[in-house]
Amino acid sequence: MHSPRRVRGHRTPRAHRAGGARPVRPRSARGRRRRGSRGGRAVSDLRHTLLLASAGTGKTFRLTSHFLGLLFRGVPPARILATTFTRKAAGEILDRVLERLLEATRDPKALDELNAALAGKTVSAADCTAKLAELTRGIDQFRVRTLDAFFVHLAQLFALDLGLAPGWSILDEADNRQLEAEALSRALTEADRAEWLVLLRTLQMTPASRSVHEALASAVKIARSAFLDSAREAWDTFDPGLGFAEERVAEIRAALAAFQVPVTQKGEPNKNWEKAHRQALAHFDAENWKGLLELGLIKKLLAGEPFSRLPIDVDVFGPVAQHAQHRMLVALRARNAATRALLERFEVAYSRLKRARGGYRFEDLPAFLAPPGAHGEDPLLERQLDMWYRLDGRIDHLLLDEFQDTAPIQWRILRRIADEVLADGTGERSFFCVGDVKQSIYGWREAEPRLLAGMAERYPQLVPETIAKSWRSSRIVLETVNRVFRDIGANTALDGEQERAAATEWQRAFAEQDAAKPKPGATWFLQAEPKGEGENAVFPVLRMAAQRAAEIVREAPHCTVGILLRRGTYLARLIYLLRREGIFASGEGGNPLTDSMAVLHALSLLQFADHPDDKAAAFHVQTSPFAAQAGLQPITNPETEDAERRAAARTLRERLASEGYGPFLAGLLREFGASGYGEWDRKRFSQLVDLAFAWDGRAGLRPSAFADFVREERVEDPSSAQVKVMTIHRSKGLEFDAVILPELDLDPYNPRNEILTDRPEADGPITAVSRSASRALLASDPELERLAGIDVHRTVTEFLCLLYVAMTRAIHRLDLIAQDPARKTSAPTYARILRAAFGTDEPDEDGVLWRHAENDDPWWGSPKSERVESIAEPVVQDGLGLAPSTRLRETPRRAPSAQEGGTVRSGADVLAPRNRSAMTRGSLVHRTLAEVEWLEDFQATDAELLALGVELESDEGLRAEALAEVRTALGREHIAALLSRAGREGLEVWRERDFSLVLPDAGGGEHIWTGAFDRVVLAEDGAEIIDYKTDRIPAGGLAQRVEFYRPQLEGYRRVLAQLTGLDESRIRCRLAFLSSGEVVDL
Structure with missing residues (x-):
């Protein structure tokens, strides 16, 4: 039986190839088959272009100049294919072509600029007018498309050959x-x-x-x-190999069991070694190989280091680690x-x-056109599919925009066109490719920046041209960018060998940028205040971002502001915080229409029509201005309630089927006059009507399908907000007068990539795939270690690209906001990278870690045009209505428990990982206390109480721990008095009583409040709410915790007042801190 490979540590992976495809050289005019006329004058003075354009350097200007040059040389638009990554970018290219022609017809300066850009071709204003007229008449001939649109077109041409569904x-x-x-x-x-x-x-x-x-x-x-x-x-x-034979495994286990723990100078067993040995043996016996490899002793062994200052017996623990590694590899x-x-x-x-x-x-679609296995030079031709014949004419000029975002499978199809164009030696065809490997941020969409990096090697006729002069950003912003990235390979935050290698390679593509025009500017690196107790660490950063944005809007009302986040988790919360500051904001691409109460009522109506027994949806509609139109009146006879509700739902479905969604909802919009809805609701409901008319062409029998569509669809607010909140990915291609970056403390490896891959050739297939694993396990196998190294390289590269893209969106001002570093981290976060680049650690009294020494005041430029007013109406809701639940019932929901700390928590915060054992312990404590009506009558045995908790927790030890906590609390004087019947005879007690009801808010809207009271004691003229808390209160921390929970208890008081009809002043709220035995009245 073979032994598994020796225990290995980490090593740097071998270099990853960037390309390697065979070069494509041009054919001479003589060697090339002549073609017929292309419908225009001869073109013989064109050259191929590979443009490496840094952010803000005018790549769209260069691309449109090339496009216009082709048009003025008589090339028909149908012979030009221009592709880019997004529909917005494709539209911008076409718009800029027409816009530049239009400006040249009426502005001599614009005409001079156009002639300078045409490089040798001179045109007049009359030429521009004629060309503009020609193009607008044949606008359908333009082939300016996204890659997706181009592949849709190809798939339509080859639909039958590819076996696609008819009319797909x-x-x-x-x-x-x-x-x-x-x-x-x-x-x-x-x-x-x-x-x-x-x-x-x-x-x-x-x-x-x-x-x-x-x-x-x-x-x-x-x-x-x-x-x-x-x-x-x-x-x-x-x-993984064959591993050890069973006899050898038994020997390894015996040696481990017999191992003598080192002793101290006093002759006593070393406690660290004793504990590690005990744990290793337990993991071995339990076959918990993952836990075994994660032991500190084994980690030290794999790293070749001593454990607890003593050498490790490799003869004993080496085979243990080898066996664990082998079983994990299997x-x-x-x-x-x-x-x-x-x-x-x-x-x-x-x-x-x-x-x-x-x-x-x-x-x-690309997978249909070039399926796995078709990795040759021309996957379409290999399947006898003639692209040129189906395209009804050749493409003589190929313009590729944002090429760094192209995926290998997309390039395999485009490559045929590129090869054909670049092989032409007559000068009658042209290839224009522009991109920037520093801005490749779509790796999760399989974007492969090595395609761009390897273009000059593949096509020797392409001579790369680098442009770094920025027409967008101010000198101050660019100097800040240069300071961060000019020496990024030596940044001390990137201290891993593989991280430094990736950063060094990234740096090779970076050229320091300078400003093309003098513009004022300012940059700051700031640190937010420390987080409050129990608060998410990012919340102070978001608050500072909202405050800074508000300051910008008020001092420079003509300036646009972009707040760019790494993730979409906190978009809604940040928009809410901005509105609380009095600033209207929206997300790029818009937000779902569910930020309107009127839309939420309409979605509940659709939900009710599809699900008549959804009583919450029915109630939401009944209490809305749409109740009459929906045929839902207050129920007067409970016996006929179900029948009436189902009849109303049936009528709604019939109306939707006969009238259509658009006309039906348009009818509701006409009734807005007496509805009480505001202007915002009217705006958003009008957009809902537009969606409904579009939906009618595909509507089925289920109204809830349209409701689901509305919840997903992002609709731009027509007011075009001055402040935009979006992810960095969505900001690509945009620019703002001021940019705020608040999420600088995220670990690039969290979450880690769960799939490791290797693609040796940039345009080739993936040749190695594996699920990821722990670092120790990956280091135990040479191939897995190599894949892990490739993954680190890819992660760090894209991480740096994101930071570069984010910082270069700024025209005048850049605010970088880091968290208070309460907890040290070794992860190469943006905050650590910036601290190292700026050489700063401690903030001043204003929270400033670093500022550019030459910040301008004012930092903004003169207004270019009038801006839409972005000061919002005062926020009157104290809850977050921007991102309601997308479950079946769409009324904004609120729970008193969510009011803890006095802040509104986003759905992402609610769902964020928590201490599971602490949460389970709290649930078990509450479940046990629900059995206590009055302490005098509480006779349940421990066995009975432990059995109650089985449904919550299978671990008997954890259940016993929670029960012990309850028994201890009940023995404390103030807790016992709180639960005693003495002086409360005849009163009603609620225990773990659920509630769900609709309450109005200060803004005229409403929320469904849901939750459960821990304990309520009811009298005829008053009530007492008791809320149990299992917190471990530090010395002197009680008052702070009481204030933290005060909003929650006030919420309970409001709900109970509604349920009982009592005045809120007659409801007493009490916090019972079980661990300390203290009871506090609010």
């Missing part, structure tokens, strides 16, 4: 999610029982709280793109195989469902 269309998000869920269900159904069980065991290596479906759906989501661009053998990337290999098996079944079912539905996703 692009699936929207809601339909696609439904198909994905159904495909996953079918994939599991078609597997036999044995395979199904293996699949679950190997895939669901997650906490027990994670559902089976969630684990499987996650596996599909994260691994599908790698699956689609790799062969089966790529998933067998490493071999499990990982099985997990890889299970993932691929699941994906194979899923893809078959998913493809069938999409064909049956007649719908596909944009990302499906």
Whole structure:
């Protein structure tokens, strides 16, 4: 029996190739087959261009200049293909072409600028007028498209050859999610029982709280793109070997058990060694190989370091680590195989469902055109599909914008056109490629910046031209950018060997930028105040960002402001904070219409029409201005309530089917006059009506399908807010007078990439795939370690690209806001990178860590045009109504418990990871105390109480711990008095009483309040609310915790007043701190 490989530590992966495709050289005019006329004058003085354009350097100007030069040389628009990444960018290219022509017809300066850009071609204003007229008459001939649109066009041409469904269309998000869920269900159904069980065991290596479906759906989501661009053998990337024989394993275990723990100078066992040895033996016996490898002793062994200042016996612990590594590698290999098996079944079912539905996703189309295995020079020609014949004419000029965002599978199709154009030696065809590897931020969409980096090698006729002069940003902003990135490879925050290598390679593409024009500017690096007790660390940063934005708007009302976030988690919260500052803001691309109460009422109406027994939706409609139109009047006879509700829902469905969604909702809009809705609701409801008319062309029988669509669809606010809040990814291609970056403390490796891949050739397939694992395990296998190194390189590269993109959106002002570093981290966060670059650590009294020494005052330029007023109406709601739940019932919801701390918490905050054991302990304590009506009558045994908690927690030890806490609390004087019947005879007691009711808010809207009272004691003329708290209160911290919980108890008081009819002044609120035995009245 072979032994597993020796224990290994980390090493730097070998260099990753950037390309390697064979060069394509031009053909001479003589050697080239002549073609017929292209419908215009001869073009013989063109050159090919590879433009490496840093941010703000005018790449769109250069691209449109090339485009206009072709048009004025007589090239028909149909012979030019210009592709870019987003619809907005494609529209901007076309707009700029027409705009520059229009300006040149009426402005001599613009005409001179155009002639300078045309490089040797001189045109007159009359020429521009004629060309503009010609182009507008034939606007349909333009081929300025996104890559997605181009592939849609190709797929339509080859639909029959590719076996696509007749009359196919692009699936929207809601339909696609439904198909994905159904495909996953079918994939599991078609597997036999044995395979199904293996699949679950190997895939669901997650906490027990994670559902089976969630684990499987996650596996599909994260691994599908790698699956689609790799062969089966790529998933067998490493071999764990045969491992030790059973006899040898027994010997290893015996040696471990017999190991003598080192002793101290006093002759006593070293406690650190004793504990580590005990844990190692326990993990070995439990076959908990992951836990064994994570022990400090084993980590030190793998790193070649001593443990607790003493050398480690390699003869004893070396084989232990080897065996653990081998078993984990075997499990990982099985997990890889299970993932691929699941994906194979899923893809078959998913493809069938999409064909049956007649719908596909944009990302499906390149895979149809160049499927896995078709990795040659021309995947279409390999399948005898003649692109040129189907395109009804050749493309003589190829313009590729944002090329760093192109995916390998997309390039394999475009490559045929590029090769054809670049092989032409007559000067009659042209190739224009522009991009910037420093701005490649779409790796999660398979973007491959190495394609751009390798273009000059593949095509020797391309001579790269680098432009770094910025026409966007001020000198102050650019000097700040230069300071951060000019020496990024030596930044001390990037202290890992692989991180430094990635940063050094990134730095090679960076050229220091200077400003093309003098503009005022200012930059600051700031630190937010420390977080409050129990507060999310990012909240002070968001508050500072909102305050800074408000200051900017008030001092420079003509300036645009962009607040750019790494993730979308806190978008809604930040918009709310801005409105609380009196500033109206919106997200790029708009927000869902669910930020309007009128829209929420309409969605509840649609939900009710589809689900008549949804009483919450019915109640929401009954209490809205739409009640009469919906046929929902207050119920007077409970016996006929269900029948009346179902009849009303049936009538609504009939009206929607006969009238259509657009006319039906337009009718509701006409009734707004007496509705009490405000102007904002009217605006957003009008947009809902527009969506409804568009939906009518595809409407089915389920009203809730339209409601789901509305919740997902982002609609731009027509007022075009001065302040935009968006992710950095969405800001690509945009610019703002002032930029605020508040999320600088995120770990680039959290969450870690769950799939490791290797694509040796930039335009080739993926040749190695594996699920990720712990660092120790990855370091135990050379191939896995190599894949991990590639992943670190890719992660750090894109991380730096994101920071560069974010900082270079700024024209005049840049505010960088870091958290208070209460907890040290070794992760290379943006905050650490900036602290190292600026050489700063401690802020001044204003929270400023660093400011540019030459900040201008004022920092803004003169207004270019009038701006829409961005000062918002005062925020009257004290809750967050911007991002309501997207569950079935759409009234904004609120829970008194969510008011803790006096701040409104976003859904992401509510769902953020918490201390599970502490939460479970609290739930168990509350469940036990629910059995106590009066202490004098509480006779339950420990066994009975422990049994009550089984439904909440299977760990008997944790249940016993919670029970002991309850018994201790009940023995404390003030807690016992609180629960005693003495002086309260005959009073009613509620315990763990749930509630759900609609309450109006100060702004005229309403919220559904949901939750549960821990304990309420009711009298005829008053009531007492008792709320149990299991907090461990530090010395002197009681008053602070009481204030933290005060908003929650005030919420309970308001709810109870509504439920009982009591005046709020007659309701007493009391906090019972069980750990200290203190009871505090509010």
